[in-house]
Amino acid sequence: MSIKETANQDILKDISGKFAKRSFLLITSKLMRVCVQFFILFLYARRLSYEQYGLYQSIWLYVNVLSVFGLFGLPSIILSASNHTIIAWIKENKKSFLITAIILNIVPLIYFYFKTPEYSFMIWLLLLGVTIIQNISIIVEAIAIKREKETLVLVANMIFITGYLLCHVIILFNGYSLPLLLTSIIFIFLLKSIVIILSDKKLLVTENHFTVTDIGKQWFYLGLYDTVSVVGKWLDKWIILLLLSFSQFGIYFNGAYEIPVFGLMITAIGNIMVIELSKKNDNRSATNRMLFINSSLLTASVVFPSFAFLLFYHHDFFTLIFTDKYAASIPIFFITIFILPLRITNYGAALQAYNRNDLIAKAAVIDLIASIILMAILYPILQMKGLALAFVIATYIQTGYYLWQTSKLLQEKITDFFPVKKLLALMALSVMVLGITCWVCASLLYPINMIGGIVICVLLITTLLYIHLKKSNFVFSTKA
Numbered sequence: 001m002s003i004k005e006t007a008n009q010d011i012l013k014d015i016s017g018k019f020a021k022r023s024f025l026l027i028t029s030k031l032m033r034v035c036v037q038f039f040i041l042f043l044y045a046r047r048l049s050y051e052q053y054g055l056y057q058s059i060w061l062y063v064n065v066l067s068v069f070g071l072f073g074l075p076s077i078i079l080s081a082s083n084h085t086i087i088a089w090i091k092e093n094k095k096s097f098l099i100t101a102i103i104l105n106i107v108p109l110i111y112f113y114f115k116t117p118e119y120s121f122m123i124w125l126l127l128l129g130v131t132i133i134q135n136i137s138i139i140v141e142a143i144a145i146k147r148e149k150e151t152l153v154l155v156a157n158m159i160f161i162t163g164y165l166l167c168h169v170i171i172l173f174n175g176y177s178l179p180l181l182l183t184s185i186i187f188i189f190l191l192k193s194i195v196i197i198l199s200d201k202k203l204l205v206t207e208n209h210f211t212v213t214d215i216g217k218q219w220f221y222l223g224l225y226d227t228v229s230v231v232g233k234w235l236d237k238w239i240i241l242l243l244l245s246f247s248q249f250g251i252y253f254n255g256a257y258e259i260p261v262f263g264l265m266i267t268a269i270g271n272i273m274v275i276e277l278s279k280k281n282d283n284r285s286a287t288n289r290m291l292f293i294n295s296s297l298l299t300a301s302v303v304f305p306s307f308a309f310l311l312f313y314h315h316d317f318f319t320l321i322f323t324d325k326y327a328a329s330i331p332i333f334f335i336t337i338f339i340l341p342l343r344i345t346n347y348g349a350a351l352q353a354y355n356r357n358d359l360i361a362k363a364a365v366i367d368l369i370a371s372i373i374l375m376a377i378l379y380p381i382l383q384m385k386g387l388a389l390a391f392v393i394a395t396y397i398q399t400g401y402y403l404w405q406t407s408k409l410l411q412e413k414i415t416d417f418f419p420v421k422k423l424l425a426l427m428a429l430s431v432m433v434l435g436i437t438c439w440v441c442a443s444l445l446y447p448i449n450m451i452g453g454i455v456i457c458v459l460l461i462t463t464l465l466y467i468h469l470k471k472s473n474f475v476f477s478t479k480a
Contacts, residue, residue, distance in 0.1 A: 033157060036165045038321075045254060045322050047172060054249045055118075056178065059127055062112055066131045067138070068230040069108045072100075073223030075142040076352065077215070089215045126182035133189040140193045149196075156195045163188035221357030225348075228364035232371050232394070239375070239387065248384075254322055255332025256388050289410075292417040296345040297426075301464035304426050307340040308434035309457040316450045335388040339395055341427065347402035350409060359405045363398050370394035426464065433460055 044053055077086060090097050113124055137160075144153050167184035171177060240252045310317060314334050322329065348360045371394040378386030407414045414420070434457060441452040 028154060030157075033161050033164075036161050040165070040168045042321050043169070043172065045326065048176065050251075052176070052178075054253070057253050058116075058249060059123075059130075059178070059182070062116070062127060063131050063134065065230055066105075066108055066112070066128075067135055068226050070101075070105045070131065070135050071138065071223075071226070072104050073219055073221075073226045075138050076222040076226060077219045078139070078142045079146055085215050086219075089219075093216065122179055123182070126179055126186070129186045130182055130189070133186050133193075137189045137193045140196050144196050152196060152199050156192050156199075159195055160188055160192040163191065218355055218357045221361040222352070224361040225357065225364045228361070228368050232364065232368040232391075240384065251326060251329050252332060252384050252387075254326045255329030255384070256336050256391070289412075289417045292345060292350070293419050297419060297422060297468055298465075299344040300423055300426050301468050302461050303340055303344050304423075304430040305434065305457050305460040305464070307337060308427075308430040309453055310337045310340070311431065312434055312438035313450050313453050316446060320447060320450070331385055332388045335385060335392060339392050342395060342399050344423070347399055347406065350406050351402070354409055356405070356409060359409075363401050363405070366401055367394050367398035370397050430460065 044056060048056065109128065113119075116124075119127070141153055141156075144150075144156075164185065167181065167188065171181050171184065240249050314337060315330055318330050318333050319327070348363065351357065351359050371390055374390030374393055375387055378390050380386070382389065403414050403418060406417070410417060434453060437453050437456040438449075441449040443449075444452065
């Protein structure tokens with residue numbers, strides 16, 4: 001091996017090592033929050049009435065939709081462009097920026113306000129407060145990640161998660177009050193942002209160089225993508241909320257609840273992928289390939305065994321979390337789990353890094369249009385199950401479009417940067433192992449049979465992660 005090849009290999013290993021470390025810190029941060037949210041979901045679904053639970057979950061629907069309109073791609077552009085460029089563009093386009101910001105923040109708020117007469121004025125004020133302070137928290141965290149301050153983000157999130165859990169539990173067991181709960185959430189979001197800002201005095205200092213020339217256009221595409229994606233994500237739940245009662249919304253929400261740990265893993269890994277892919281280096285092609293392969297195999301080592309476990313134990317798992325109270329949600333939940341095999345990498349990372357955010361926006365539009373068409377076809381036939389199935393199918397269509405466009409951009413076959421054969425082998429292994437486990441444990445009583453499945457699932461995940469992280473030829477191979 002030549003000196004140049006050795007140096008290139010060392011660079012790739014250094015990138016991979018940093019990628020693994022930063023991913024681990026962000027995933028740990030996100031995982032802790034997911035565990036707490038899952039526990040709260042478990043607690044609130046059991047203790048609140050159908051009406052109270054549906055109202056509580058509807059608050060987060062509106063917060064998330066209003067948040068993405070208000071931010072309009074700002075966190076994404078922060079990761080792929082310099083802060084100096086963003087601020088300079090805002091200064092040069094003050095009028096259009098101000099008008100756009102007002103429209104994006106006020107119009108959706110007014111629309112939702114008149115669409116939800118069952119909300120009191122106080123609830124709407126608090127909902128607006130949660131949205132604003134959550135947006136500030138998201139921006140501050142994105143800047144910290146851009147500055148490679150994942151440890152700081154982890155510490156701040158630990159403080160946030162602790163407060164988030166305590167306020168939910170204390171308020172639930174001492175006279176449940178939604179206004180008091182929302183007020184508490186506003187306070188802990190504020191605390192999280194203050195911790196990050198005060199811990200890094202240079203957080204808000206801008207860089208002295210430009211990295212993007214057409215920042216306005218790229219920002220628009222990212223904002224369009226974020227907005228359309230969130231609308232598409234919540235569209236099925238929004239339809240249920242508009243057509244049916246809070247009780248029915250609660251039933252559908254639990255069934256269509258996509259376990260967020262996998263989505264948050266992709267968010268964490270995807271943020272780092274975008275930052276690394278945006279860097280200019282002599283090995284950019286190899287880096288692109290390595291990051292796609294590394295991220296997909298790393299995440300699949302967790303996602304595929306988890307999917308296989310839910311495939312065979314979905315009824316027992318769902319009943320354990322929500323009890324038979326929400327048994328009507330189980331068929332919807334079974335359909336929704338088929339989205340999990342796709343949650344293994346950020347398929348649009350290379351497109352964003354190469355400033356092809358127009359293609360990312362097109363993918364979101366394709367997903368939304370496909371969802372609407374499929375919902376119109378499937379809802380009359382399958383009712384609420386049809387909405388869930390439409391969402392799953394549309395996501396597969398969107399993923400295929402991402403891979404196709406990335407292949408054209410990198411001028412490589414999909415199998416050159418996306419390890420299809422290894423992923424299929426991992427999926428086959430996971431389904432086989434968990435299927436055999438389910439069959440062996442079938443004669444055992446509940447929940448012992450499910451505990452057996454959990455143990456084998458955790459062992460399989462641990463083994464796959466060990467192989468992925470320790471076997472260098474498995475990690476650094478550039479062939480699919």
